[in-house]
Amino acid sequence: MAQAISYIRFSSALQRGGSSTDRQSRMIADWLKAHPDVSLSPISASDEGRSGFSGAHLQHGLGQILAAIEDGKIATGDFILIEAMDRLGRLPPLEMLSLLQRIVGAGVNVVTLEDSQTYSKESLNEKIGDLFILVGKISQAHEYSKNLSRRMKAAYESKRQKAKDGETIKRYTPFWLTSDGKIIEEWKEGIERVVEYYLKGWGPRNIVIELVSKNLIPENTTTQSVRKWLRSKALVGSWDNNGDEIENVVDAVIDRETFYRVQTEIKRREVDHSPRSTFKLSGLIKCKECGSSYYITKKMVKGYPQHSAKCLGREKKGADFCSNQKQLPYVVLLHALESYLPEQLSQLAYDSSLDEELNKISALKSERTAIDDQLNVLLDMLLSMPDQSNLKAKFEQLSASKDEIETKIANLEVSLVDRGASVSINSVVMNANMSIDEILSDDTATRETLKKTNWRIIAFDSKFSVNVGSAGNVDYEIVKRRAKFNALYVTRTVPEHEVFNESTDEYDVIEAETEWLAFVSGELVATAQSEDKVENILGEKNA
Known part of the structure; x- marks a missing residue:
């Protein structure tokens, strides 16, 4: 048939x-x-x-x-x-x-x-x-089709020229703008929150859920919509114009420095292949053997949820790729993080004026990357149409802008070095406009702040280590489960280290120390210098 x-x-x-x-x-x-x-x-x-x-x-x-x-x-x-x-x-x-x-x-x-x-x-x-x-x-x-194409090109060119001349044009605009490019007050707060939450570490899905529930963005918003908005030059009042940006076409929502910080964050997330960020420690635990991130699992034990962390490399690629098959109790990992988190964040914080200048450097570098992309497009066009004087003029204009940006970056970096700061510090280490207390109270902000640094929990088998600054790496080991008390025994070893004594203006040597910790039902209930002492404490609690 x-x-x-x-x-x-x-x-x-x-x-x-x-x-x-x-x-x-x-x-x-x-x-x-x-x-x-x-x-x-x-x-x-x-x-x-x-x-x-x-x-x-x-x-x-x-x-x-x-x-x-x-x-x-x-x-x-x-x-x-x-x-x-x-x-x-x-x-x-x-x-x-x-x-x-x-x-x-x-x-x-x-x-x-x-x-x-x-x-x-x-x-x-x-x-x-x-x-x-x-x-x-x-x-x-x-x-x-040929005539239609010609008419559309002519209309587009006319619209583009009007935009360059500063005339108001009507075109497709995102939800927070009218077709004339004016901000719709009803949606202004919504798009501002989208940018704010993204820079605080929120993902597009959580942004949509939060802001739709508060009627701050349209009900039919998708995660793809949010990603598109965050890349849109309309945020800074420009028309992208296929790479030939025209400024001041519509009302701006944010400044350029903030826009390029967003672009830097987008690129960072594109290369960060951490497990899904549901937990405070997602993406912060790494396997010592294969370098893969750990992922968090949940199972019900006697009606209560228990979370554990496992090597994602071992799970996906098997024993030939990684021999690390042990699960680590999430509650112990979380305790290790929170025990040293305030100190860790304090070490990451720096003078607010340095923060401002480092943010400027990051934004300028992101803007330089955007100009490089435009120059590459124009170069390809010039190779095929070498006699186009308007293309040559635009190429020269962008090249001059790039030179100006590189000069600004160099001057800022020299200024930081003169002040004793390291220009290698990532300008987005600390979340903008958030104090350490605010970061500590927000699990997402905590996780995303630490992910932007080299801070990680390094784990293998039943052991893991946490970097705590001056004391180096603090080592933890899951020793055993004590059925008698339904307790989990863990050791914590702080190595010998030096601490600066301001009263004597000298460094004091702190000797290595090992403590025993006991967790019951997900909570730390006992700390002592030996297993016997932990046993005694638990015995008294259960007497």
Whole structure:
């Protein structure tokens, strides 16, 4: 039995939510009802939002159909169903005829549902009149698209020139702006919160949940929408204009320094492959053997949830990749973090004026990267169109801007070095506008702040270590479970280290020390210098 292959195409993405797909699908269904001797093939293709004028569809849906014909998966006598001949493409007439020849020459029929015409090798050879009509349709479709393309380019160029001249233009804008580029007061706080929460370490999903629930952003907002907003130059009042940025086109929401801090944070997260950030320690525990992050699991024990951390490398790639199979109790890991967290964050904090200058350096570097991207695009255009004076002028303008930015970066770095600061300090170590107390009270801010540093818990088997600054690494070991008290025994060893004594202006040596810790039902209930003393404390508590 012959088979029918459906092919749907439309050139505008705006048609995806409209009637174009539905209309073409109904026409295919009606044709199949009228031809019961033909079955619907499992092979089908669509090119939604792809141009038939540029030939983009030949690299996607239609290209797959052509490949299936060449491979024999679409056989002689089969039918390709299209709404009209221009769905097959709006290429120049000779190219369209060549495309049609590739299909009908293989014995495959093309059916245009709009006028119920069937084109085959035989019909086109025998009915010359039909061929002439077909050529007319092809030429008309191509000419229409060519004129439309020319008019759209002219309109776009006119709009772009008006924007450069400072005139108000109407264009598609994000939710917080009118079509004239003015801020909608109802949504102003929402987009400001999106930026604020993202810089505090929130993920797009949590941002959407929080702000939609407070009616600060549209109800239909998706995580993809948030990612798009955070990259939008409209935040700083600009029109990206395909890389040829035009400033002051719409009302700005944030300044450029904040915008480029956001871009730096986006890039940092793109290369951070930590496990899903649900827990305070997600992404902060690393395997000593394979370097993979630990992930957190949960199981119910006697009706109570218990969390453990396991090596993700071992879990995904097996024992040949990593021999680290032990689980570590999450409550002990969390205790280790929180025991030294205030001290750790204090060491990361620095003078607020340094923070301001380091943020400026980070923003300038991000802006320099954006200019490099624009220069690369312009360079490719200049190589293909070397006589375009406007491109040369724009290239020279961007090059001058880059030189100016590099000078500012160098001056700021020299200034920091002169003041005794290290320019290698990451300018986003501390969350902007958040004190240490605020960070400590916010699990997300704590996690994201530490992730931006080299601070990690390094673990293997039943042991792990935590860097606590002047004391070096504090070592923990899960020793055993004590059934008698339903307790977990853990040792904590602080190595010998030096501490500066301000009264004597000298360093005092602190001897190494090992403590025994006992956890019951997820809580630390006893601390002592030996196992026997811990046993005594637990015995007294349970007496």
